[in-house]
Amino acid sequence: MNPPEGWGTVPSRNLSYEFDEPNRGVGHRKPIPKGEGQSGKESSPSRIHIWLYSRPMAETTKKIALQTLGCRLNQYETEKMAAELYPFGFRRAEPGEKADLYIINTCTVTHRADSDCRQMVKKAARENPNGKVVVAGCYVDNDPALIGGISGVHVLIKNKEKERIASILPSQLPDLFDREPDSSCSTNITDFHGHNRAWLKVSDGCNQWCSFCIIPTVRGRLRNRPVNDIVSEVSSLVANGYNEIVLTGVHLGHYKNRQTEPQAKNLASLCRMILDRTEVKRIRLSSIEPQTVREELVQVYAESAGRICRHMHIPLQSGSSRILKLMQRPYDQNTYIKRVTAVKEAQPNTIVGADVIVGFPGETDADFGQTKRLAESGLIDYLHVFSYSDRPGTPASQMSDKISPEVIKERNAILSEISERNRAKAHLRQVGERLEVIAEHRKPHDREFFGVADNFIKVKLSWEIDGGKRLIPIRVTAACDEFVVGMVEN
Ligand code: SF4
Secondary structure (H helix, E strand, C coil), X not given: CCCCCCEEECCCCCCCCEEEEHHHXXXXXXXXXXXXXXXXXCCCHHHCCCEEXXXXXXXXXXXXXXXXXXXXXXXXXXXXXXXXXXXXXXXXXXXXXXXXXXXEEECCCCHHHHHHHHHHHHHHXXXXXXXXXXXXXXXXXXXXXXXXXXXXXXXXXXXXXXXXXXXHXXXXXXXXXXXXXXXXXXXXXXXCCCCXXXXXXXXXXXXXXXXXXXXXXXXXXXEECCHHHHHXXXXXXXXXXCCEEEEECCCHHHCCECCCCCCECCXXXXXXXXXXXXXXXXXXXXXXXXXXXXXXXXXXXXXXXXXXXXXXXXXXXXXXXXXXXXXXXCCCHHHHHHHHHHHHXXXXXXXXXXXXXXXXXXCCHXXXXXXXXXXXXXXXXXXXXXXXXXXXXXXXXXCCCCCCHHHHHHHHHHHHHHHHHHHHHHHHCCCCCEEEEEXXXXXXXXXXXXXXXXXXXXXXXXXXXXXXXXXXXXXXXXXXXXXXXXXXXX
């Protein structure tokens, strides 16, 4: 039996260990099943395999702790920064364990995100006076003086500097980076700390400039990764056991790459190439703009035989075409309905979610009424409802006719309640259905254990199930507002 990629064997001394999580040294004794030894007979001690996966690490004396706020793209970039720093001899600090280096990857999409970031940075600096605090990401691009002015912050890393973190930090923190990186140590992402599903960045930046949005300012113009980089990272994640990979970017639907071979004219052709060239069990598309849900993508989705998850998150923002125009969103209510209907008809039991903003400047009761009616139509299975938040530097922040906080609060409550009803109906439709679920990471103190189905339905699993990254076939036996109950099927 040959150990998987990246694993090594060492001569036996009557011990057998298989590391669950390669770089965390957690293991348990596991007999080698019959037929998996040379002779197929019960293995005698001298033929026990010892498999060790050890990311070639330099001396692992230093500990790193990383925190992420915001989107999946940020989560991917946090893991990428970690992978770039492991060769310097860092290992991930356990929850609650003191670290030498703290990296906080920030978000600035709303003022609420800003205050969460400030709190997190202050807490890290206050509780770890001996540690080095590095703040990265969108808040740094948006307001470096403010976030950099927090006492205890040592280094700021802008979005475009994240890829060069391994060359920036050694010069800024020489005491901590007291050795050369171990060149035998891969900087590929092999593990999404605490996640059984993987995120994969396919693009960055955005050229759409919606009038309320600060993201193009902090993430820059749209730029797409070469197809081969994406395909090889999918294969590397599959080799590390991931069965679901979430494709992410700021403006995923605008993916295309004509600069390098093989060329991909759009997201549909990228998906086709990933499915043709890798063994990935399923890919999920993270948020995708309605105008980019075109026929070719719906066709690839329809023909993917379940390898593209039956779940699309398609931001609506408003059901009023008048407000969509003020938001500089390039579609109207009709187009939105047509595109979502096409997706739902392409695969049975498809679940669609949407972002909606309430309280955009100038939003009348009539405008809100249109959003409410579209939400009540049941076309959309759940909503992420955001209260409008003035982002300095955006055109909307200059608009007059701001909506009062009370009205915004009321409209948010109305749509959130409709969303809960729609989600509960979607759960009821699952009863009797067969779904494939990936278990979420088991949290030590949680008595409840959940997984995610391909159509994004939250499934309660029995505690005994051995989760991990594998696809678990279940039959839905019951449903409630928050989740459905799944019985494992063999
Ligand atoms: S599409 Fe619009 S909302 Fe989305 S990141 Fe770009 S500007 Fe912001």
